[in-house]
Amino acid sequence: MKKTIFVLGMAGLLFAGYLSAVKLFNQTCALGESCAYFLGYPxxxxxxxxxxxxxxxxxxxxxxxxxxxxxxxxxxxxxxLGILFAGYFTINELPLLFTNGFSAYFFGLPTCALGLLFYIAIFTLSFFERSK
Structure with missing residues (x-):
């Protein structure tokens, strides 16, 4: 499970790094989505x-x-913390998802929802690792 946690962390890091780099260098959000902001930063x-x-x-x-x-x-x-953070922004994206369906987003879900799934998986694995 430790290796899986590491791999999921790396995958999340690469994905968030891509999104961050696109925003930083192009001043636009990746994948044609709107950018959520927190305390003035994406x-x-x-x-x-x-x-x-x-x-x-x-x-x-x-x-x-x-x-x-x-x-x-x-x-x-x-x-x-990631579950709380990404969950909050995912909830804000649900009206668009329910209105336009999965075609509203490049991967079928908002990027915050994808991050949320990774955070949930990592949290769950760390919880089971803790019980060993």
Whole structure:
């Protein structure tokens, strides 16, 4: 499960990194979607930071003998924050999804919803890893 958490963290980091880079360098949102903002900054920047933390903690969980409990706590905490964060922005996107269907978005779901699915998967895996 530790490797899966790390891989999901890396996938989220790459996805949020792509979204953040497009916004930073082109001043437009990727994939033809509207950009959600939080405290004046695009939500994808915060997603990038959270996935970076998850990836670092997951790496410690895999390769550090000393800090396993702290790393697992970090993964669990940050993924829970990610669920709250992405969940909030996903709820705001639901009216468009219900009005236009899956064709409203490039991947069928808003990017915040995709991030939410990753956060839920990481949180669930970290919860089960904790019970070992």
């Amino acid at each position: 939500a994808c920047y915060y997603g990038f930071l959270m996935y970076l933390l998850i990836t670092i903690f997951a790496g410690l969980l895999l390769w550090s003998e000393k800090n396993k409990k702290m790393a697992l706590n970090g993964v669990t905490f940050v993924s829970f």
